[in-house]
Amino acid sequence: MKRVAAIILILSLLVPLTGCEEAEPGATACRRFLEYVQNADYASAYGMLAASSRNDTAKSKENRITQQAFIDKYESIFEALDIVSVSYEDITVTQEGEVLTALSYTAVYRSVLAGDMRNNFKFTAVMEGGRWRIEWTPALIFPEMTWGDTVRVASIAAKRGEILADGHALAATVGAVSVYAAPSLIADESVFCAQVSPLLGLTVDEVKKALSKAYNDVAVLKTYYSDELLSSAREQLLSVRGVGIDEGNFKVQREYPYGDLLAHTLGYVGPVSADSAEELQALLDDLNERIGDESTYNVDSVVGKLGLEKQYETELHGKNGEEIFISSAGGEKKRVLYKKDAENGLDIELTINIELQRRAQELMELVLYGETTAGAVVVLNPLTGEIQAVASYPTYDLNLFARGISAKNYDALQNNPAKPLINRVTQGLYPPGSVLKAFTAAAALETNTLTDTYIFPGDIEDDYWTPTEYGTWIWPPIKRAQMNNRAAPLNMHNAVINSDNIYFANAALLMGEDKFFSYIRSLGMEESIPFDINVAKPQLVNENTEITPKLLADSGYGQGEILVTPLQLASMFSLFCNGGDIVQPRIVKGFYEEEGIRINTVRESETTVWKENAVSDAVISTLLPMLKDVTSRAYNGTGHALRVSDYEIAAKTGTAEIGNDKSREISWFAGFRTGVNAENARLVLVMLEVPSGTEYSSLKFDIARQLLKKDSPGTVQDDGA
Numbered sequence: 001m002k003r004v005a006a007i008i009l010i011l012s013l014l015v016p017l018t019g020c021e022e023a024e025p026g027a028t029a030c031r032r033f034l035e036y037v038q039n040a041d042y043a044s045a046y047g048m049l050a051a052s053s054r055n056d057t058a059k060s061k062e063n064r065i066t067q068q069a070f071i072d073k074y075e076s077i078f079e080a081l082d083i084v085s086v087s088y089e090d091i092t093v094t095q096e097g098e099v100l101t102a103l104s105y106t107a108v109y110r111s112v113l114a115g116d117m118r119n120n121f122k123f124t125a126v127m128e129g130g131r132w133r134i135e136w137t138p139a140l141i142f143p144e145m146t147w148g149d150t151v152r153v154a155s156i157a158a159k160r161g162e163i164l165a166d167g168h169a170l171a172a173t174v175g176a177v178s179v180y181a182a183p184s185l186i187a188d189e190s191v192f193c194a195q196v197s198p199l200l201g202l203t204v205d206e207v208k209k210a211l212s213k214a215y216n217d218v219a220v221l222k223t224y225y226s227d228e229l230l231s232s233a234r235e236q237l238l239s240v241r242g243v244g245i246d247e248g249n250f251k252v253q254r255e256y257p258y259g260d261l262l263a264h265t266l267g268y269v270g271p272v273s274a275d276s277a278e279e280l281q282a283l284l285d286d287l288n289e290r291i292g293d294e295s296t297y298n299v300d301s302v303v304g305k306l307g308l309e310k311q312y313e314t315e316l317h318g319k320n321g322e323e324i325f326i327s328s329a330g331g332e333k334k335r336v337l338y339k340k341d342a343e344n345g346l347d348i349e350l351t352i353n354i355e356l357q358r359r360a361q362e363l364m365e366l367v368l369y370g371e372t373t374a375g376a377v378v379v380l381n382p383l384t385g386e387i388q389a390v391a392s393y394p395t396y397d398l399n400l401f402a403r404g405i406s407a408k409n410y411d412a413l414q415n416n417p418a419k420p421l422i423n424r425v426t427q428g429l430y431p432p433g434s435v436l437k438a439f440t441a442a443a444a445l446e447t448n449t450l451t452d453t454y455i456f457p458g459d460i461e462d463d464y465w466t467p468t469e470y471g472t473w474i475w476p477p478i479k480r481a482q483m484n485n486r487a488a489p490l491n492m493h494n495a496v497i498n499s500d501n502i503y504f505a506n507a508a509l510l511m512g513e514d515k516f517f518s519y520i521r522s523l524g525m526e527e528s529i530p531f532d533i534n535v536a537k538p539q540l541v542n543e544n545t546e547i548t549p550k551l552l553a554d555s556g557y558g559q560g561e562i563l564v565t566p567l568q569l570a571s572m573f574s575l576f577c578n579g580g581d582i583v584q585p586r587i588v589k590g591f592y593e594e595e596g597i598r599i600n601t602v603r604e605s606e607t608t609v610w611k612e613n614a615v616s617d618a619v620i621s622t623l624l625p626m627l628k629d630v631t632s633r634a635y636n637g638t639g640h641a642l643r644v645s646d647y648e649i650a651a652k653t654g655t656a657e658i659g660n661d662k663s664r665e666i667s668w669f670a671g672f673r674t675g676v677n678a679e680n681a682r683l684v685l686v687m688l689e690v691p692s693g694t695e696y697s698s699l700k701f702d703i704a705r706q707l708l709k710k711d712s713p714g715t716v717q718d719d720g721a
Contacts, residue, residue, distance in 0.1 A: 025132060026093075026096060026101030026125050026127075026132055027093055027096070027101060029048065029125050029131075029132030029133075029134070030093075030101060030103040030123075030125050030134070031091075032048070033048050033134050034088060034105070036048070037074070037086060038086045038088070040074075040075075042070060042071040042074050042075065043071060045070075046070045046071065048132070048134050049070075049133060049136050050128060050134060050135045050136070051128060051133070052064075052135060053065065053135060053136040053137070054066075054067070054070075054136075062147070063137075063147045065136075073138070073141065076151070077141060077151045078109075080151060080324055081109070081111045081113055081114060081117075081324060081337060081338060082111055082112035082113050083109045083110065083111050083112075083117075084110050084111075084112060085110045086107060086108070086109055086110070087107075087108045087110070088105050088106065088107055089105070089106040089108060090104075090105060090106045091103065092104050092105065094122065095124075098127065099126060099127040100124060100125070100126055101124070101125045101132070102122065102123070102124045102125075103122065103123060103124075103125070104120070104121065104122040105120075105121055105122075106118055106119070106120050106121075107119055107121055111338070113324075113338045113340075114324075114337060114338040119142060119143055120143065121139070121140055123135060123136070142326060142335065142337070144326050144334050144335045146328075148329035149326055149328055149329065149334065150326075150329075151324060151325070151326055151327070152324070152325055152326075153322065153324050154322070154323045154324075154325070155295070155298075155320050155321070155322055156321030156323055156339075156340075156341065157252070157320055157321075157342060158296070158317065158318030158319055158320050158321070158342040158344050158345060159173050159252065159342070159345060160252075160254065160302075160316050160317060160318065160345045161173075161315065161316040161317075161318065161344065161345030161346045161347045161348060162347045162348070163266060163309075163316075163347075163348045163350065164347060164348070164349050164350065165262075165349070165350040165351075165352035165353070165354045165357070166352070166353065166354040166355075168257075168258075168354050169257060170256065170257070170258055170261065170262060170266055170350070171254065171255075171256055171266055171308075171309065171398075172254070172255050172256075172257060173252050173253070174226060174248065174252065174254075174255050175226075175248015175249065175251070175252055175253075176224065176225065176248065176250065176251040176253045177223065177224040177225070177226060177229050177245065177246070177247060177248075178220050178222075178223045178224075178245070178246040178249075179196075179200060179221045179222050179223075179224070179229075179243065179244075179245055180218050180219060180220045180221060180243070180244050180246060180250065181196075181211060181214075181218075181219045181221055181242050181244070182217050182218065182219075182242050182244065183211060183214045183217060183219060184217050185241055185242040186211075186241070186242040187241070189208070189211065192240065192241075193207040193208055195240050196221065196237065196240055196243060199233055199236050199237050199240075200221055200222045200237075201222075202221070207221060214331070216330070216331030216333070217331060218250075218331075220251070221243075223250070223251050223253075225253060225399075225403060226255065229245075253402075254268075254269045254302065254402050255399065255402065256268070256397075256398035256402060259397045259398065259399060260361070260395040260396055260397050260398065261357060261358065261361060262352065262357060262390070262391075263392075263395045263396055263397070263398050264307065264391075264392040264422075264423035264426075265307050265423070265425075265533065265587065266307050266308055266398060267304055267305060267306030267307020267308055267309040267310050267398075267533075268304075268305055268307070268398045268401040268402050269304055269305060269309050269402060270302060270303070270305045270401060270402070271300075271301075271302055271303075272284060272297065272299060272301050272302070272303050284298065284299070284301075287301075287303065287313075290313075290314050291314050291317060291319060292319070293319045293320070295320065295322065296317070296318075296319050296320045297317075303317070305401070307423075307533055308348065308532060308533060308587075308588070311532060311533050312532075312588075315345065315348070316345040316348065317345050318342065318343050318344045318345035318346075319342065319343040320342055321339070321340045321341045321342035321343070322338070322339070322340045323336060323338070323339045323340075324336070324337045324338040324339075325337055346591040346592060346593050347591070347592045347593070347594070347599075348588055348591055349588075349590055349592060350387075350588060350589060351387050351388065351586060351587055351588070351589045352388065352389060352390075353388045353389060353713055353714040355713035355714070356379060356388050356389040356707070356712065356713040356714045357388075357389040357390075357391070358713075359389070359706065359707065359712065360377045360379060360390075360391045360703075360707060361391045361393070363377075363702070363703045363706055363707070364377060364391055364393040365393070367699050367702050367703055368393055368394075368688070368690075368699070370418075371416065371417045371418045372417075372690070372691055373418070373689065373696075373699075374393055374418045374419070374424065374688070374689040375392075375393050375424065375686065375689060375690075376390075376392050376393070376424040376425045376428065376566040376685075376687045377389065377390065377391045377393075377425075377566075377684070377685070377686055377703060377707070378390050378425060378566055378683075378684070378685040379682060379683070379684050379685075379707055380571070380574070380585055380682075380683050381678075381681050381682065381683070382573070382574035382576075382577040382578065382583060382681055382682075382683040383574075383578060383583070383607075383678050383681045384583065384607045384678075385571070385574070385583035385584050385585045385586050385607055385608065386586060386587075386589070387586065387587040388682065389707070390425050390567075390587065391425070392422070392423050392424040392428075393424075394416070394420040395420060396420045396421065423533075424566065424687070424689075425565065425566050425567050426533060426534065426535045426536065426565055426567050427534075427535075427536050428536070428565060428687075429536050429538065429539070429563035429564065430563060430564065430565075430566070430656065430666045430687060430689075431558060431559055431560075431562055431563060431656035431658065431666060432564050432654060432656065432668065433557075433558040433654030433655050433656030433666060433668055434481075434499040434501075434557060434558050434638075434652065434653060434656075435558060435569065435652045435653065435654035435668045435669075436557070436558030436562065437495075437496065437499060437556075437557055437558060437652065437654070438496070438576075438623065439520060440504045440507055440508060440520075440556050440557070440558075441492060441495075441496060441504070441507070441626075442519075442615050442619050442623060443507075443516055443519035443520060444492075444510070444511060445618075445619045445622060445623075446519060446615065446616060446619055447511055447515045447519060449507065449510050449511045449515065450492065450507055451492075452491070452492045452493065452622050452626075453491060453492075454491060454492060455489045455490060455491045456490040456491075456495070456500075456502065456503050456506055458502070460480070460490075460502060463479060463480045463482060464477040464478065464479055464480075465477055465478045465480070465502045465506075467505075467506070467549070467553065469509075471549070473549070473550075475548075475549075475550035478501055478502050478505045478553055479501065480500050480502045481498075481499060481500075481501060483498055483636075483638075484636070485636045486498050486636075487635065487636065490502075490503055492626065493625075493626050493629070496626040496627065496629075496630065496652075497626065497630050497635050497636075497637035497638065498636075498637065498638065499638045499653060499654065501557040504556040504557040505553035505554070505556045505557055506556075507556055508552050508555055508556025508557075509549060509552060509556070513547050513552055516552065516555070516556065517540055517541075517547075520540060520562075521540065522614065523572055523575075523582065523611060523614050524568070524572070524582065524610065524614075525538050525539075525540055525562070525564065526538065528568075529565075529567065529568045529571055529584065529585065529610060530584055530608075530610065531567065531584075531585050531587070532586060532587050535565055535567055535568060536565050538562075538563055538564040538565065538568055539561065539562065539563050540555070540561070541555075541561045541562075542561045545561060558654060558656060559656060559657075566685055566687045567585060569668075569685060569687075570585070570670065570683060570685035571583060571584070571585050571610065573652075573672065573683055573685070574672075575614050575615050575620070576615075576623070576624060576627065576650065576672070577672055577681065577683070578609075579617055579620070580612075580614055580615040580616055580617060580619075581609045581611065581612050581614065582610045582611035582614050583607065583609060584610040586605050586608070588605055589604060590602070590603060590604035590605060591603050591604075624650055624674070627650035627651060627652060628648055628650045628674065630650070630651050630653065631644070631650070631651050631671065632648075638653040639651045639653050639671065639701075641698055641701045642669075642671065642701050642704060642708075643701075643705060644705055644708050644709050645709075646709050646710030646711075647673040647674065647675070647676060647708065647709075647710065648673075648674045648675055649671045649672065649673060649674070649708055650674050651670060651671030651672070652668075652670050652671070653668060653670075654666075654667075654668035654669075654670075655667050655668070655697075656668070657692065658689075662692060663691060663692055664689065664690065664692060665689075665692045666687060666688070666689060667686075667687070667688040667689075667696065667699070668685075668686065668687055668688075668700065669684070669685070669686040669700040669701065669703075669704045670684075670685045671683070671684055671704060671708060672684070673708060680715055680716055682707075682714075682715075684704050684707045684708050686700040686703050686704050
C-alpha cells in the first residue's frame with residue numbers, strides 16, 4: 001500500500017499546479033511555493049521561507065535575505081531576461097517525512113531574449129511551528145548562484161566606424177590608455193591612494209571612489225588618450241604595487257590622427273547633451289528609433305556633433321550588444337545567461353585624395369596669414385562629382401572637441417575674427433562677383449538676347465557707363481574694373497577675358513528681369529545643392545527686395561544681392577565639362593563593413609547629375625574657347641597670371657567688394673583642365689576673403705596653380721584626351 005501511495009503522490013505532482021489538493025501536506029507546500037513563483041507572487045513565496053533563509057530585521061545578515069531584496073532579486077532578473085512565463089516539468093518528490101520533504105524538478109523560463117531556459121532544481125521543505133517552510137538559496141533562481149551572487153547586465157559597445165581616405169584613418173576609434181589598480185595587491189589603501197593621486201592628478205577621495213567600483217579585481221583609476229600619458233608618469237605609476245596600465249582593452253575613444261585635416265567636413269563626436277532631462281530623453285529616444293535598437297544610446301553615449309560624423313551617425317555608430325551573466329561577489333563571471341554580439345558601425349571611405357588634401361591645406365596656410373585673411377578651396381572631378389580636396393581656412397584641431405574643449409580654448413576660437421569654426425565651403429554665402437559672368441553670358445546666348453559677336457554700343461567715359469536706353473537712370477553709373485591693355489572691341493570674347501562689368505550689366509538689362517533671373521534660377525541658384533553634409537541655400541535677391549534696373553545690372557556681373565557657397569559654385573562650373581550637365585558633388589565613396597579579414601561593400605555612391613542640360617552644347621562650344629583665353633598667355637586676360645603650362649586651363653576670375661567701406665573683397669578663381677582623360681579631370685575653385693589691394697590679387701593664383709599643374713598629387717601620367 002505504501003508503494004501505491006507514493007505512486008499516486010508523484011502522479012499528482014505531474015498535473016497542472018493549480019486547482020487540485022495534495023494528500024501529503026509537505027508536497028502541497030512545495031507545490032504552493034512553485035505556484036507563487038510561477039505567478040510572480042514573490043511576497044507570498046517569501047512568506048514560506050524557512051527561518052534559516054529569511055531576514056525580518058533591518059540589519060544585514062549573512063546568507064539571509066529580506067522580503068524586499070527577495071522580491072527585487074526575482075523581478076530584476078526576470079525583467080532583465082524578459083521572462084514572460086515560468087512552467088515546470090518532471091516534478092518528483094525525492095524524500096518525504098513528517099518534518100522534511102525534498103522536491104526536484106525542471107523549471108522552464110520562457111525568455112524573449114534567450115528562448116526557453118531549462119534548469120534543474122532541488123529544494124527542501126521543513127516543518128517549523130506546525131507549518132512547512134522552504135529552505136531557500138539563490139540557487140533556486142539559477143543553479144549556479146550562491147549567496148552574494150548577482151545577475152549583471154553588461155552592454156557590449158559597438159565599435160564606431162572609421163572615416164578613411166586612401167586607406168588612411170581620418171577619424172578612428174582607438175583604445176584608451178587606462179591606469180588601473182588590482183585591489184587584491186594593495187597592502188594599505190591609504191598609502192596607495194596617497195602615492196598615486198598626485199601622479200594621476202586626482203584627489204585621494206577620487207582614487208578611493210574608483211577603487212570602490214572594482215570589478216573582477218580591476219578598478220580603472222583614470223583613462224588617457226594615446227598621446228597624453230607622459231613616459232615619466234608611466235614609469236612612476238608602474239613602480240607602485242597594485243598599479244597596471246592597459247593599452248586599449250578597457251575603453252575606446254575617438255581620435256582624429258591628422259588633427260585639423262578636413263576638420264570642417266569630418267566634424268567631431270561628443271557626449272549626448274540637451275538643455276533639460278526631458279529633452280535629453282527625447283533625443284535618446286529619437287536616436288534609438290533611428291538605429292532600430294531602444295538600448296544602444298544612453299546618457300554615456302557619444303554622438304556625431306558636426307559634419308560627416310553627425311550626418312552619418314546611424315551608419316557609423318552601429319548597435320551595441322548585450323551580455324547577461326551571473327557574477328560572483330568578487331566579480332567572477334560564473335555563467336553567461338544571454339549574449340547578443342555588437343554590430344560594429346560601418347566604415348566610410350571618402351573620395352578625398354589624401355596628399356592633395358594635405359597640399360591644399362598647406363597652400364592656404366602658406367599663402368594666407370593673420371586674422372585678416374580667410375578662404376575656401378574646392379577640388380573636384382567635374383565628370384564624376386568626386387571631391388578630391390576641400391578646405392576651409394582657418395581651421396581647428398578636431399581633437400580639441402573630441403577630448404572636451406576647455407572654455408579658454410573655445411572662447412579663443414569663437415572670438416577669432418577670422419572665424420575658424422565656420423565651414424566656408426558649405427555654409428559661407430558670398431557674392432560670386434565676376435565668376436558669374438560665365439553664366440550671364442550663357443543666359444544671354446541661350447535666350448537669344450545676344451550673339452557672341454555682339455559689340456557693346458554705349459558710351460563709356462573713363463571706365464564709367466550711365467545706361468540711357470532703359471528709361472531714366474537715377475543711380476550711380478556702372479564702373480568697369482581698371483585694366484591695362486584692354487582688348488577691343490567690347491564684344492563677348494573680350495568682355496569675358498577682361499571681365500567687363502559694363503558688358504554684362506548691359507546683357508542683364510537687355511534680357512530683363514524675368515529672362516535673366518529665370519535662367520540663373522534654372523542653374524539651381526535658389527536651391528541648396530545635395531551633398532553629404534548640408535549646404536546653405538543660395539539666393540538671387542533678398543526677401544521682399546524690389547528689383548530695380550540698377551539691381552538687375554549689378555546682378556549681371558555677380559554683385560547685387562546674389563550669394564552662393566563655394567561648393568555650389570564649383571559644381572556649377574562642371575557643366576562646361578559635362579555637355580551642359582551640373583554634376584552633384586559627393587565626398588563619400590562608399591560604406592563598408594568588416595567581416596573577419598574581409599571588407600564587404602554595403603553601398604557605394606554613384607555619379608549623379610543634379611541639373612541636366614542646364615546649358616546647351618552650342619553655348620558651351622561658344623564659351624569654352626573664351627574661358628580658355630582667360631588664362632592664355634596670348635591675351636591679357638584676368639587669369640593670365642595662373643601660368644600652368646602643362647594643361648590648357650579654362651577659367652573665370654572674379655572680385656566682389658564687401659563692407660560699407662569696400663575695404664575687403666571676395667577674390668575668386670574657378671578653373672578646370674581641358675583636353676585630359678577622365679582620370680585627370682580636375683576643377684579647382686578658390687575663394688579668398690582678403691583686404692582690398694593689389695598685394696592680395698595674386699594669392700588665388702598661387703593656390704590654384706599648384707593644384708592644377710601636372711605634378712600636383714593625384715595626377716596620373718597618361719594625359720591623353
